[in-house]
């Protein structure tokens with residue numbers, strides 16, 4: 001992996017990525033529209049983006065990417081696409097002469113249904129598929145040439161609707177399936193490895209990468225299996241993006257913050273716990289589930305790190321077994337360093353709650369002095385806790 005790349009852009013080639021990319025490529029070569037369907041977080045958008053931006057620039061113009069949302073209207077869609085096409089001759093539009101263009105519609109089935117149950121943006125796209133173009137706002141027909149369509153969508157449900165068979169029939173369907181755990185560690189271990197080599201982490205941290213990822217995948221798997229969505233807990237849905245977020249959290253730390261020796265290892269474990277808690281545990285709503293999750297974490301510590309959670313967090317619980325209440329006093333954040341520029345701030349553990357409280361007070365005073373809307377807030381532990389979490393949002 002290239003040293004200068006951004007974590008978010010890294011796609012580790014796996015057997016699945018190779019398969020999907022091959023099929024998408026085959027479809028594009030023959031100008032057959034293709035539709036990727038699969039659950040959230042299976043990488044549909046990520047793979048298509050990577051494919052589109054790696055297309056031969058001699059033959060293809062810059063891809064047109066349209067992301068649909070619940071509020072997308074037919075007008076907006078038409079405007080987005082029309083604006084990027086040149087006029088070839090009267091009534092005929094297309095990409096710059098001599099090139100073809102690929103139009104990618106992400107989250108195809110998101111637009112809200114109108115009164116009669118149709119999705120106007122999709123009807124517009126269907127007009128292209130049926131007639132090779134669409135009417136503009138002045139009612140003249142625009143023929144479109146050298147355009148290819150591809151799209152991605154999740155299965156219907158949760159804001160996504162069924163698309164009409166009239167439109168769907170134009171596409172080749174490609175199912176994108178969920179990952180199994182082996183593939184997951186194949187994806188994330190190299191990413192963590194790449195970062196650790198780049199930043200020069202000491203050997204005792206670097207050797208933990210596999211156990212860290214395995215532990216993460218296990219906690220994620222257990223949570224997904226046990227914390228099922230119910231009407232009162234409808235937000236208990238987990239997908240690959242959650243593991244991705246834990247990863248991105250781990251990658252915020254620099255070796256200099258960890259120090260050396262056994263202390264570094266413990267701190268890294270605390271960081272790992274923090275990221276897991278922020279990504280998964282913060283969604284948990286009742287005390288029963290919280291305690292259950294803490295139990296899962298303790299077991300994971302024993303199984304993967306050969307260590308005890310109670311030991312790593314002994315400072316929080318005065319040597320007693322750690323309880324959910326104790327974990328409230330664990331903070332990681334980049335707000336302590338006082339740098340104005342976000343890039344220079346360091347992500348680090350905040351061991352001293354009193355210092356954190358006074359820092360928050362200070363920031364609040366700063367804010368009130370410069371802002372048009374001063375906030376009269378009392379800073380107490382609960383508020384600090386939540387502010388700290390919000391700051392972490394990636």
Ligand SMILES: Nc1ncnc2c1ncn2[C@@H]1O[C@H](COP(=O)(O)OP(=O)(O)O)[C@@H](O)[C@H]1O
Pocket residue numbers: 008010011012013014017038039040041042043044045046047187240241244
């Ligand atoms: N092979 C892979 N290598 C690295 N990251 C991956 C890989 N497959 C998926 N991901 C990550 O998983 C996430 C998938 O999200 P996304 O593409 O938005 O899914 P979808 O569009 O299917 O809902 C992205 O964060 C992506 O970086």
Ligand SMILES: [Mg+2]
Pocket residue numbers: 044045046106107
């Ligand atoms: Mg997507």
